[in-house]
Amino acid sequence: MAAAAHAMDGAAHAVPHTVGILGGMGPAAGADFVRLFVQSCTERLQALHLPVHDQGYPEHWLAQVPVPDRTAALQDRSPGAHQPGDALLQATGRLAALGARSVAIACNTAHAWHGLLQERFPQITVLHAVREVAALLRLQGVQRVGLLATQGTYRAGLYRTELQREGIECLEPPEAGRERLMQGIYEGVKAGDLELARRCFAEVAQSLHSGAGAQVIVMGCTEIPLALGEADVGIALLNPARVLADALAREAYAPCAAGIR
Amino acid sequence: MAAAAHAMDGAAHAVPHTVGILGGMGPAAGADFVRLFVQSCTERLQALHLPVHDQGYPEHWLAQVPVPDRTAALQDRSPGAHQPGDALLQATGRLAALGARSVAIACNTAHAWHGLLQERFPQITVLHAVREVAALLRLQGVQRVGLLATQGTYRAGLYRTELQREGIECLEPPEAGRERLMQGIYEGVKAGDLELARRCFAEVAQSLHSGAGAQVIVMGCTEIPLALGEADVGIALLNPARVLADALAREAYAPCAAGIR
Numbered sequence: 001m002a003a004a005a006h007a008m009d010g011a012a013h014a015v016p017h018t019v020g021i022l023g024g025m026g027p028a029a030g031a032d033f034v035r036l037f038v039q040s041c042t043e044r045l046q047a048l049h050l051p052v053h054d055q056g057y058p059e060h061w062l063a064q065v066p067v068p069d070r071t072a073a074l075q076d077r078s079p080g081a082h083q084p085g086d087a088l089l090q091a092t093g094r095l096a097a098l099g100a101r102s103v104a105i106a107c108n109t110a111h112a113w114h115g116l117l118q119e120r121f122p123q124i125t126v127l128h129a130v131r132e133v134a135a136l137l138r139l140q141g142v143q144r145v146g147l148l149a150t151q152g153t154y155r156a157g158l159y160r161t162e163l164q165r166e167g168i169e170c171l172e173p174p175e176a177g178r179e180r181l182m183q184g185i186y187e188g189v190k191a192g193d194l195e196l197a198r199r200c201f202a203e204v205a206q207s208l209h210s211g212a213g214a215q216v217i218v219m220g221c222t223e224i225p226l227a228l229g230e231a232d233v234g235i236a237l238l239n240p241a242r243v244l245a246d247a248l249a250r251e252a253y254a255p256c257a258a259g260i261r
Numbered sequence: 262m263a264a265a266a267h268a269m270d271g272a273a274h275a276v277p278h279t280v281g282i283l284g285g286m287g288p289a290a291g292a293d294f295v296r297l298f299v300q301s302c303t304e305r306l307q308a309l310h311l312p313v314h315d316q317g318y319p320e321h322w323l324a325q326v327p328v329p330d331r332t333a334a335l336q337d338r339s340p341g342a343h344q345p346g347d348a349l350l351q352a353t354g355r356l357a358a359l360g361a362r363s364v365a366i367a368c369n370t371a372h373a374w375h376g377l378l379q380e381r382f383p384q385i386t387v388l389h390a391v392r393e394v395a396a397l398l399r400l401q402g403v404q405r406v407g408l409l410a411t412q413g414t415y416r417a418g419l420y421r422t423e424l425q426r427e428g429i430e431c432l433e434p435p436e437a438g439r440e441r442l443m444q445g446i447y448e449g450v451k452a453g454d455l456e457l458a459r460r461c462f463a464e465v466a467q468s469l470h471s472g473a474g475a476q477v478i479v480m481g482c483t484e485i486p487l488a489l490g491e492a493d494v495g496i497a498l499l500n501p502a503r504v505l506a507d508a509l510a511r512e513a514y515a516p517c518a519a520g521i522r
Contacts, residue, residue: 026315027299034292034323041288042453052452054287055327062295062323066316098355191313192303 014255016058017102019248020095022088024064025107026190029222033106033241034062040242040249048256058252061098063091070109071152071182085113092117096124102251104244105129108220109152125251129244130162133218136243138166145238146171146214148204150185150221151178159220171212177204181221189223197227209235275516277319278363280509281356283349285325286368287451290483294367294502295323301503301510309517319513322359324352331370332413332443346374353378357385363512365505366390369481370413386512390505391423394479397504399427406499407432407475409465411446411482412439420481432473438465442482450484458488470496 023030045052067087102125118126163170188197208214216236225239284291328348363386379387424431449458469475477497486500
């Protein structure tokens with residue numbers, strides 16, 4: 001009892017780390033990521049028995065910067081102005097300069113540049129959304145997942161590689177389904193037509209579930225959860241942004257959690 | 262026709278200004294402000310006939326920093342660690358260093374420090390949410406508004422002063438109603454209990470409408486719209502964060518709008 005009270009006291013005095021969010025890909029998804037992160041922080045404050053008030057949240061910075069299209073860049077890897085690497089590096093550097101100890105990338109496809117960012121900024125932790133998702137699915141005992149993503153994410157094999165590493169099968173739609181998803185992402189969410197987006201995403205999710213037997217559908221592009229909900233499809237959906245937001249909150253509150261271990 | 266095409270071409274090449282958002286008061290309201298700002302930018306891109314895609318949005322940075330409680334500080338103006346001024350100045354300075362030309366403060370009560378921020382950072386425009394709201398209400402011909410706000414905002418007379426300047430009457434609840442609002446804000450939204458918050462806010466909004474004859478209810482604290490909607494009260498509600506987000510988008514796209522004037 002006394003030990004617990006003492007530990008609680010230590011936790012109450014620990015200051016959470018400053019963290020950063022690399023957004024703008026697209027901007028609505030970046031905004032939604034902050035909402036999810038704040039929600040994860042609230043849950044973590046409650047779990048740590050710390051008071052939930054404005055001053056209990058970690059300092060965090062959101063960079064919403066214009067980044068060249070990620071999928072287009074993965075189709076043509078020749079160096080040039082359309083490459084996202086420079087924009088991502090510059091924003092990461094500014095987040096590091098603001099004091100961020102960990103950074104989350106609010107875009108699945110941009111994780112193709114994760115290695116570059118982590119290598120150039122070894123002093124910070126660049127979280128990897130796909131690895132966090134794969135680890136969670138393994139813990140949940142899921143064996144077959146259906147992946148909704150951009151052509152860039154499919155092409156780079158981002159989920160396939162990480163899921164296979166955890167022994168999970170990754171089901172991907174055929175070319176026509178991928179084109180349908182790109183239509184939902186670009187002509188739908190990014191252009192402000194959420195109804196079109198919902199139809200495109202639901203159709204492909206249904207076929208991965210009924211046709212291919214996916215137990216869970218991973219919404220592997222941050223634009224997808226902005227238009228699709230479980231009520232639209234009646235299938236278990238996993239939002240990697242939610243998982244990544246939890247991971248960023250875990251990093252931010254590490255000093256506080258250490259106090260009550 | 263040719264002139265219009267030329268002007269459009271000029272607008273398409275103009276780069277929007279970088280802008281900043283001063284948040285963390287509370288963090289959920291800051292996240293919601295980014296959502297509203299992105300929405301305002303989408304509408305502005307459409308109005309300017311510019312393509313709506315990720316790269317069309319202005320670079321923007323959200324600072325969610327721990328700021329001492331604003332209402333508590335307005336009760337006791339003696340200098341000390343509990344004053345929000347330093348935290349607000351530091352975050353504004355960092356937003357300016359990131360290149361922000363205009364900054365929006367995502368907290369009504371913090372506008373009590375607006376003069377300080379604008380005076381110390383004359384090189385940027387610090388938008389004033391309350392003045393934007395008062396100007397809009399005058400344009401709409403509204404004569405009597407009911408104000409839901411924190412004790413700090415009432416005490417500082419933030420809305421009263423600006424609304425009177427525009428010839429609009431500002432109806433404020435009696436002390437018991439103010440306490441009920443503070444309960445909704447602190448024990449409700451800031452502590453994660455949205456149901457309690459909704460009950461508190463709806464009750465006071467109803468009494469300002471039926472009892473005092475307010476035509477519009479101004480939700481003059483960024484926490485209030487997170488729990489209250491028009492469907493809850495059946496009265497016209499104005500969200501100053503929406504008005505401020507529009508103003509920030511207007512500032513960001515000024516270079517593009519100039520091209521097609």
